[in-house]
Amino acid sequence: MILSVASGKGGTGKTLVATNLSLALSSKTRVQLLDCDVEEPNDNLFLRLPISYSQFVYIPIPSIDEAKCTYCGKCSEVCAYNAIAVLPQKVLVFPELCHGCGACSYLCPEEAIVEEGKPVGVVEKGKRDNLELVQGLLNVGETMAPPVIRAVKKYVDVGREVIIDVSPGTSCPVVEAIEGSDFCLLVTEPTPFGLNDLALAVEVVRKMDIPCGVVINRAGMEEGETERYCREQGLPILLRIPLDREIAALYSRGIPLVEGMLQWREVFYELFEKISAMVDGGRNSGDGIKEEHQE
Amino acid sequence: MKEIVILSGKGGTGKTSVVASFASLTRDAVMVDCDVDAADLHLVLNPQVEEENEFWSGEVAYIDSEKCNECGLCQELCRFDAIKNFKVDPVSCEGCGFCAHICPLGAVDMRQTMAGHWFVSRSKYGTLVHAKLGIAQENSGKLVSVVRQHARTIAGKENAKYIISDGPPGIGCPVISSLSGAEAALVVTEPTLSGIHDLERVLDVCRHFGIPSAVCVNKYDLNDENTQRIQDYCSDQGVAFAGKIPFDNIVIEALIHKLPVVEYSPECTVSREIERVWQFITE
Ligand code: SF4
Ligand code: SF4
Numbered sequence A: 001m002i003l004s005v006a007s008g009k010g011g012t013g014k015t016l017v018a019t020n021l022s023l024a025l026s027s028k029t030r031v032q033l034l035d036c037d038v039e040e041p042n043d044n045l046f047l048r049l050p051i052s053y054s055q056f057v058y059i060p061i062p063s064i065d066e067a068k069c070t071y072c073g074k075c076s077e078v079c080a081y082n083a084i085a086v087l088p089q090k091v092l093v094f095p096e097l098c099h100g101c102g103a104c105s106y107l108c109p110e111e112a113i114v115e116e117g118k119p120v121g122v123v124e125k126g127k128r129d130n131l132e133l134v135q136g137l138l139n140v141g142e143t144m145a146p147p148v149i150r151a152v153k154k155y156v157d158v159g160r161e162v163i164i165d166v167s168p169g170t171s172c173p174v175v176e177a178i179e180g181s182d183f184c185l186l187v188t189e190p191t192p193f194g195l196n197d198l199a200l201a202v203e204v205v206r207k208m209d210i211p212c213g214v215v216i217n218r219a220g221m222e223e224g225e226t227e228r229y230c231r232e233q234g235l236p237i238l239l240r241i242p243l244d245r246e247i248a249a250l251y252s253r254g255i256p257l258v259e260g261m262l263q264w265r266e267v268f269y270e271l272f273e274k275i276s277a278m279v280d281g282g283r284n285s286g287d288g289i290k291e292e293h294q295e
Numbered sequence B: 001m002k003e004i005v006i007l008s009g010k011g012g013t014g015k016t017s018v019v020a021s022f023a024s025l026t027r028d029a030v031m032v033d034c035d036v037d038a039a040d041l042h043l044v045l046n047p048q049v050e051e052e053n054e055f056w057s058g059e060v061a062y063i064d065s066e067k068c069n070e071c072g073l074c075q076e077l078c079r080f081d082a083i084k085n086f087k088v089d090p091v092s093c094e095g096c097g098f099c100a101h102i103c104p105l106g107a108v109d110m111r112q113t114m115a116g117h118w119f120v121s122r123s124k125y126g127t128l129v130h131a132k133l134g135i136a137q138e139n140s141g142k143l144v145s146v147v148r149q150h151a152r153t154i155a156g157k158e159n160a161k162y163i164i165s166d167g168p169p170g171i172g173c174p175v176i177s178s179l180s181g182a183e184a185a186l187v188v189t190e191p192t193l194s195g196i197h198d199l200e201r202v203l204d205v206c207r208h209f210g211i212p213s214a215v216c217v218n219k220y221d222l223n224d225e226n227t228q229r230i231q232d233y234c235s236d237q238g239v240a241f242a243g244k245i246p247f248d249n250i251v252i253e254a255l256i257h258k259l260p261v262v263e264y265s266p267e268c269t270v271s272r273e274i275e276r277v278w279q280f281i282t283e
Helices: A014-026 A043-047 A074-078 A103-107 A145-153 A172-178 A192-207 A224-233 A245-252 A263-280 B015-026 B041-045 B073-077 B098-102 B140-158 B173-179 B193-208 B224-237 B250-256 B269-282
Strands: A002-006 A031-035 A051-064 A084-087 A090-093 A113-128 A131-138 A161-165 A183-188 A212-219 A237-242 B002-007 B029-033 B048-063 B108-123 B126-133 B162-166 B184-189 B213-218 B240-245
Touching: A002 A014, A002 A172, A002 A192, A014 A031, A014 A043, A014 A131, A014 A161, A014 A183, A014 A212, A014 A237, A014 A263, A031 A043, A031 A145, A043 A113, A043 A131, A043 B193, A051 A090, A051 A145, A074 A084, A074 A103, A103 A113, A103 B098, A113 A145, A131 A145, A145 A172, A172 A192, A183 A192, A183 A263, A192 A212, A192 A224, A192 B041, A192 B250, A212 A263, A237 A263, B002 B015, B002 B173, B002 B269, B015 B029, B015 B041, B015 B162, B015 B250, B015 B269, B029 B041, B029 B140, B041 B126, B048 B098, B048 B140, B073 B098, B098 B108, B108 B140, B126 B140, B140 B162, B140 B173, B173 B193, B184 B193, B184 B269, B193 B213, B193 B224, B213 B224, B213 B269, B224 B240, B240 B269
Parallel strands: A002 A161, A002 A183, A031 A131, A031 A161, A183 A212, A212 A237, B002 B162, B002 B184, B029 B126, B029 B162, B184 B213, B213 B240
Antiparallel strands: A051 A113, A084 A090, A113 A131, B048 B108, B108 B126
16 A cells, blocks of 8 residues: 655654654564655654665756757747857756756757756655655755655655655645545644645645545644534544653654554554554545546 | 745745735735645635636647548557547646647647636735646646736736745746746745655755745744754755744634634734744845
8 A cells, every 4th residue: 555644734743753654663563664755754754764775866958069059949939947148159958947948958959958957855664573665855956846755756665665755835835746546645743834735735735636534733732623614524534642741752853653652553553553454445435535536 | 126935845834814914914016926836815805806816838639520530640640548449537637738849630639728717806915916827737837827918917916015925835837937037035944854845855946946034943942952953954055035924823713714814913923023034025
């Protein structure tokens, strides 16, 4: 099963859930955790796996052979991102705008463009016992998160239970990370911000037709609004993690809950079993899936 | 006019609560919510929307099945795997237009997409410019530029002293868009390992773009040791340390009452510390 862990809002405890779920599960079966929050990958601060493999992620950007170039302007005309400007005697490439689509090199009538790899991030891998981690790290100052996320997801090992830590928000990196999951766990907190952003995240996963359920973190305060929303939307609340100083203190020191408070091991394992049962049981009515269109 | 961007790297450090308090303290600012992915500031400022605008951006390819003879060229050349069975998946499509340029039958059209909305609203603290990016849209960076630009225009007209900008989480495209050309950045972090890790990354971005930055630690008493580490790190790096705010449930209470904490409970330590941070960064 591929299970993604997302949250509309950052800092709700997505990393907490993804890492503890992975650790709890890895005591019973083989697990792979993909940290697709490539702007701020934090899972390994808790797992502390030794990194044994590391590979750059490149995007291909054009390089102009001025000896062949006739300054016809075709490349600049086809580039949708204004990443190339053709002057009378010079072609300028702006690598930070280039998406690496390949249009310019393919369409240059003089074959004056070759592509060069520009590193935008790295993918790293680490392993201990049953647990494998693959994490992506976007280079500082770089804007293109999706290629790094795609590079991480190339390592999906379907022979394992796969857990994906998704970046916060609702935009394209989030969709890129969730794509292909069997289930999406949405982590929220019972505040007006948490609820607002949960609703946005629900819109995303619904649009992608992926069944989902909710984890309420820092539970214990006024939960009424969040509960009402979940009930109205038919979203199952699968786990509550209380607002607790001991939990917050463990977290601040980078100690996983399942190691600092052993009783949580079973709780996270049960969470996984619950989700497996929901996925195996097919698309039950509680997950808010639309009827499939018959052609 | 001075534009101050409040960032956090990691989400959930309490950045928006701090921004809302700043708005309440100065009353001489235009607020802009650059977290277009998950805008929250309006939940505390309770503004009245006065102007709603569509945000059109980017294009998505569309294949006319009448014209297409399924030669497969576009599918083979698309680097984003956005074309399957001669249909374009609008989510994967990056709008580069390569397919439209090479289709021998001219069966591919590029269509503009409406990628969200942006708003100009009035609150009792001043004008707020905010946005809502459509679901699964790209170009959040562009939308950030749009809201910032309008905030600048409005601040100019209103002769506001500050633009206070609630920045997006992370270090990617929208963060870079919200930073470029700003006068100062304040990073609100928390004393957790992930908070520290992300703080270092986001300070790197600020440095990369030459934006003077300061740091404040929220919920500092959750882990005094880590707070000390952050202070040491800042003095090592020559980054200004703007202050530390204690952990207190009053912040969430204020949130539930939809009020900036400095207004909900002006006398509490949290409020007084936030006030001190504001003085620090505006001096
Ligand atoms: S399309 Fe080729 S020949 Fe024309 S300006 Fe660009 S690089 Fe030069
Ligand atoms: S590869 Fe695509 S995005 Fe990059 S410069 Fe060429 S046409 Fe523009």
